[in-house]
Amino acid sequence: SAVISQKPSRDICQRGTSLTIQCQVDSQVTMMFWYRQQPGQSLTLIATANQGSEATYESGFVIDKFPISRPNLTFSTLTVSNMSPEDSSIYLCSVSRVAGFDEQFFGPGTRLTVL
Amino acid sequence: GNSVTQMEGPVTLSEEAFLTINCTYTATGYPSLFWYVQYPGEGLQLLLKATKADDKGSNKGFEATYRKETTSFHLEKGSVQVSDSAVYFCALGPSLGDYKLSFGAGTTVTVRA
Numbered sequence: 001s002a003v004i005s006q007k008p009s010r011d012i013c014q015r016g017t018s019l020t021i022q023c024q025v026d027s028q029v030t031m032m033f034w035y036r037q038q039p040g041q042s043l044t045l046i047a048t049a050n051q052g053s054e055a056t057y058e059s060g061f062v063i064d065k066f067p068i069s070r071p072n073l074t075f076s077t078l079t080v081s082n083m084s085p086e087d088s089s090i091y092l093c094s095v096s097r098v099a100g101f102d103e104q105f106f107g108p109g110t111r112l113t114v115l
Numbered sequence: 116g117n118s119v120t121q122m123e124g125p126v127t128l129s130e131e132a133f134l135t136i137n138c139t140y141t142a143t144g145y146p147s148l149f150w151y152v153q154y155p156g157e158g159l160q161l162l163l164k165a166t167k168a169d170d171k172g173s174n175k176g177f178e179a180t181y182r183k184e185t186t187s188f189h190l191e192k193g194s195v196q197v198s199d200s201a202v203y204f205c206a207l208g209p210s211l212g213d214y215k216l217s218f219g220a221g222t223t224v225t226v227r228a
């Protein structure tokens with residue numbers, strides 16, 4: 001398994017501002033993923049972040065709204081830009097060691113409330 | 116494409132009752148299957164997994180068998196405890212050439228003392 005930490009664990013933000021969420025892993029991993037979990041809902045994949053390349057975004061998510069960085073094999077950030085109350089969710093980072101053939105391990109999540 | 120259909124809750128049980136959460140899937144190829152659990156206020160934890168047909172995953176008294184004939188991966192526990200109260204997600208692993216997990220809607224389970 002992998003030990004994954006996220007910062008911040010929770011935040012309350014004002015409409016129109018931006019928040020950057022950090023994800024740190026205790027070992028080098030191939031793939032990192034960012035998910036959104038809206039209240040009472042399942043997980044929706046936002047994007048996949050591979051080191052050394054641009055993030056790959058899922059349908060309905062765009063780089064201008066959710067810019068992602070992946071500077072090395074143990075770290076990634078997700079920014080939620082120009083926030084609105086609809087962005088209030090739990091944002092989860094996950095990792096996979098082997099592309100396509102391994103389970104994903106999840107961080108504890110960041111609980112975001114936008115007022 | 117790949118998809119997962121999971122029994123939706125909420126499910127409320129008494130302690131020591133038998134728990135079953137149904138999960139069926141549609142997939143190309145034979146991807147791995149997973150059950151994740153999310154305890155209140157926490158992230159997701161991998162509960163168990165099965166990587167091929169007829170495999171049985173087990174952990175913490177929970178079991179699930181990869182049934183290719185019925186395309187199912189039902190989660191069972193013979194005697195639940197209050198500490199099993201959580202949201203349970205069935206997930207389908209990546210197919211060949213892909214890398215994404217497909218999650219079910221999640222089932223909220225509440226166990227009463």
